[in-house]
Structures are given as C-alpha cells and as structure tokens.
Amino acid sequence: MAIIIVAAGSGTRLGATEPKAFVDVAGRTILERALRSALSIAEPAQIVVVAPAERLEQANTIVARAAGAASSSLTVVSGGDTRQQSVAAGLAVLGDGIEIVLVHDSARSLTPPTLIEAVIAGVRSSGNGVIPGLPVADTIKQVDWMGSVERTVDRAPLVAVQTPQGFPRAALVDAYKTASDDFTDDAALVAAAGLAVTVIDGDPLAFKITTPWDLARAESLVAASPAAPSWRTGVGIDVHSFDADAPLWLGGLHWPGEPGLAGHSDGDALAHAVCDSLLSAAGLGDIGATFGTDDPRFENAHGDVFLTATVELVRAAGFEIGNVSVQLVGNRPKVAPRRAEMEAHLSEVLGAPVSVSATTTDGLGFTGRGEGISAVATALVYKP
Template sequence: MTGEAPQNCVAIVVAAGRGTRAGGALPKQYQLLAGEPVLRRTLQLFASHPDVTAVLPVIHSADSGLFAETARGLPKILAPVFGGATRQASVRAGLAALTAHGAPDAVLVHDAARPHASPALVARAVAAVRIAPAAIPVLPVTDTVKSLDAAGQVTGTLDRSILRTVQTPQAFRFAPLMAAHVAAAAAGVEALTDDAAVMEWAGHPVATFEGETTNVKLTTPEDMERAARAPFQDLADVRTGTGFDVHAFGAGDHVMLGGVAVPHAFGLVGHSDADVGLHALTDALLGALCDGDIGAHFPPSDPQWKGASSDRFLAHAVEKVAARGGRIAHLDLTLICEAPKVGPHREAIRAEIARITGVPASRISVKATTTEKLGFTGRREGIAAMASATIRLPWEEDA
C-alpha cells in the first residue's frame, strides 16, 4: 500500500471510558456542547469525511441507549462494539470486530473526547499511512520541561527540541496494528496508553505528522466549559445562503414536506420525491458554500435520481460543509401553501431536518404562510418553499 491511498480506511472512535474527571451526570462523551453530544460531533467528523469508508464506535456496555440516540441518522456508522477495562483492550476489541467483517487496509484510531479535530487533520492522517505503517499527529513542546524526583524536587531540564505531545487520530495499516495488539495482550502488556506505544513495543517504526493546537482532549470540567464556547469561535467566515423551490400538485395521497409524509388530497410532481422544503434547504447550504445548486449536483436528467428521497440531497450538502471544516449555525425554512396545514407537522419536520443534518432542533426554524389566495399557491396548484442557511467556515484568504 506504500504510496497509494488506502482503498478501505475505517475510523475507530474510542468512547468506552467513564470520563469521571470531567464531572457531570453523564460520561463526558455524551455531555452536550452547543446543543449536541461530544461524541456526535466526533462521529460526524469521520462519517462525513470522503477518505473514511466507515466508522466503528467502541462504547461501554452500559451506554447502548445513549449511543443509539447520539448516533441517530449519521451515515457510515457500524454497529458499536463494547470496550474493555483499558483503552488498549477497547481498541483491540474494535480491531477484532473489523477482522470478523473483513479487515480494512488502514485504520484511524481517535479519542471520542477530541471533538474539535478538523477534516484537514483526518486527511493528513490518511496521507501519512500511505507511506508508513504507523503515523501520529504531534505538536512541538513550547514550555520548558523539568524532571522531578519523588519529593517533587527538580532533577533536570529536558531538551524540549526533541519532545512532542501526541494526539489522535493515529493512523495505522491494519494488519501490523492487529498483530501488535494480539502480541501485547498475549505477553500481558496492558498498560500502554496509545496505539503508537503498542506499535513501538512490537518493534515498528512510527512516523509523525502535524497536529492541531485546537485538537484538545476534554478531561476536566474546565475543559468542558472551554469546549462549550469553542465550536464556533475559530470559524470566522460567516456566510448565509438562500434557496427557493416549487412543485405542482399531481396525483397522490400525500406530500413530502421537510422529510415528513403529510397526508393530502394530492401529491407533488417532481423527478425526485418533490420535497420542496428539503430542496430549498439544500440550495441554501450550497449557496452559502458558493458550490452551485441542487440541479448541478443531482441533475433531473439523470435517471438514478428519479423518485429519490430528498434527504440524500440535503445530507450531501451537509457533508460539503463538513468537508470544508465548517459548521451549520442555523437553518430557516418557510413553506408557502394554502393546504395542507403545516402547523400540526411542524415539530416532526424540525426533528427530521435535525436528524438529516445533525444540527440541533434548537437551531432549526420551520414556518408556514399563505399568499392570501393569490398566485399559483393561492389557487392551490402547488407548494413553494424558501430557506436560508447560516454556516461558519475557517477563514481563508482569497486566492
């Protein structure tokens, strides 16, 4: 595989710990940051990354219900595996599960409690494992480092030029990492704190690549407080996009509105399922990205989209935002029609949009209005929708 992109790269997200030092009623990976669990943000990073084939979560056996709710609606997520008493045992359980289902070429191992890793860091990890059997993200040590004795007295000053702090995701070719874990377990070696140490113990060279100062592991209550403020603070490029869509009524007994089947005397006519709400939201996100429109990405002339569920279109736009290292801050949808009545279905529509996008429902607005019986919507000939999307991206200077 040297020099070639891994054909099959799976991310193992280690989320089996209890995280008691972080405080709170829940394990830290399930605590909320900006309205969503830490673990969901971590899973979404890998689930939306084009270089990652699948995501395998390793969780605590007591967290099945929490995990199911946290991961709901995310793509590429494999059935979770229960972890062990140590981090090393948890990763080994994940590797064994992958072996049972057909070993991938490469794996990325990432801590669930590092929710601020970027898509660019994941891409660097995948690139590094093309040329090395093991590679880890590192940062230079900027503070002076002292060694101490048992009494807390300084015994020396270390040369920080040869020291690095280590992060995740760590990247490995699957076969040597699996063999190293099996050998370490057989030898009774269970206290190694990361997978690079397992590979070092087995005699493999470990390469490095550039880490990120923002890729902090959440450990203490203070970390959690800082992280609660962090999701948007480094995304200085704030953009708003708008979208508009319309479909005429035709034969049918329901219409799709925002991913929800709403009973009606008519259906909507379109190449896909004619969901005006999701189409408008998709265009709003693509507009904020300056990345064309829904027709450019899913042309109606292509037969594969005939009758397609529109949640695929919106999920695609969401992945585009994530691939740019961005986040969706707010979605606003207005449905324009005389009938059917939207009000009784409003909360179901918000919940479905939240499921598709991974955006908390508290950041999603759904409204409805009429045109006072004027125009084609007033004559009950169809439904229109307009939407706006606010996203935040890392700042990039214009080329």
C-alpha cells in the same frame, strides 16, 4: 479506511456525573463533536464508536443526530475495562477491505478534519504508524520521590502526542493479538511489536478534554468559532393530475397497480417538490426554469434523475443539504405502508435525511375528488 472513536472512559478527572464522552460542550456532547469532525473528512470511512456498555442506546442516539442518513453505516460497540480492550472491541467489527485504521479519543473532540486527513495520508505513503504531536513548550524537570529536582530534561526531542493515531490494519491487529502489557497509547503498543512510528505536526485544537479547565477552554473556543454554517430554507410545491394509462412513480419508487401521473417526465410530484425546495433554498430558481419541458433529456425521466441533478447544482453553489421534509396531499396511494422505504430511498439519493408524510383534504378540491395529487416540501441547506 476506518476510524475507531474511543468513548468508553469514565472521565473521573473531569468531575462530571456521567462518562466524559456524554458531557455537553456548548450544546453538543463531546462524542457528537468528535463524530462531526470524523464525518467531515473527504474520504469515506467506516466509523466505529466504542462506548460504555450501559450507554449504548445514548451513543446510538448521538450517532444518528451527528450522521443523519449516513448513521446506518456507523457501528456502536461496548468497550472494555481498559483502553486497550476498548480498541480491540472496535477492531473486531471492522469490515473486509479495510487497510488503514485510525484510533481516536473522543475527548479530543475539536480535532480539525485536516489533521485526520494528514494522518491517513501519512500512513498511506509510509506504510508505518503515524501519530500527530506538538513540541513540548514547558521546561521539563526530573524529580526524585521526595520532589527534589534531579536534572533539567532536554525538551528538544520531546513531543506531546495526540490522536488520531493511524496504522496499517494488519500491523495493528497483530500487535493487539501479541500484546502482553497495557500501554498508554496505540503507538507504544505497535512500536513494541516492531512497527516503525512517525510523528507528524499536530494541532493545538486537538487537545484532550480532561479537566474542568479543559472543558471551559473547549466551550470558549466553540463560542468564538467563526466557522458556524450559514443556514437557508426553501419551499417547493408540485401538482400533477392522474393518468390511468401511465405507471405511478412517486418518491422515486414504482407503485404497481396505481394510476400514474401525467407530465413531461414520469410526473413524480413528490420528487419534483423536493427539487423545488432545494433549488429555492439555494437561490437557484425553480424546477421549471432549471429543467424545462422543452429539454428532451428529461422526457419520461424518473424523479431520481431530477433529484441527482439538483443535488449537484446545490453543491456546486457551495451548499450542503441539512434535511428535507415533504408532505403528499391526496387520496391515493396509501403512503404509510411504504413510508420507511421511501424515506430511505430519498435520503440515499440526497445524502441527507428526508422525512415523508401524507394527508387528505376530506373530499375537498381536486385532490379530494381524486383528480390528482400535490406535494409540498421544505428544505434546509447550509454553507459550511
């Protein structure tokens, strides 16, 4: 499943000095808010952002901020002169195995994740196009070119259409290949190609930010939202002495040629400090109480085992991980050559950004004498 987020519009009617997707809404750009909504659905999805060619670097920065460690799985491509050309650019980079595609306007940045999931479920169950819509509440008049009323239009069968609009991938790709006209939305394009399209209940929060009034409304809604996450921090410290007869495992990685660390498990002080910080932040105690040395399951276990189990406990307590920062204190090993590898590995295991740093103690203390190492970690967790 994939979601193409179209963010290549100019936003002329908004009256902003920059493209609409990069306009700020209460501290976050319109694009970032749209991304956070898409990233909050339960089902994994390939997400493609279509941005103005001159704004690709800024779009990648926003993607990294919104997605964190998962940003490597998102794609940013440049859009075209029209919306259809932009969507076609997004379709061109979809991965193999994608069967359902949603096309979403970044300007509908407050769209609830539940609406996105409803569209996915609708496409999957029907095999047709599915679009969200709301009943038209206003009385509709048809006028002539002079502005004179000709008739009152029956509003009962009318709906105001929103996004995301979902389709079977094959049908959407074929429709784009054969399109000869420029349509205002993807549903019209696939309908013209012969695919049935069904309307499901939309959501008032999925309104499109088009005018300054819309922007003010979005800012008011964000400011009044009771859904702000509850953040908590935790600190973890672990110390292990060197054991020249053991292999060194640190940060979940094997370090050939380096003396290992003594301990009931593999002695991965860095991983253990991270676990301690997460357990502390979630109010779950510490690693010693949670994974005792008398538990045979953890004898000689690698740090990844403790990290994975800690993530499960933190999430079971209702928390998600914001990020973790950990610092190694010791003379060896030299962390710099493998820092990026270690950060990538730990971030993948935790499903959240992890930063790693290292320092020495200028020859002072047990670390300075080369007797062992210590690690200090801080973690940020939140309840959505």
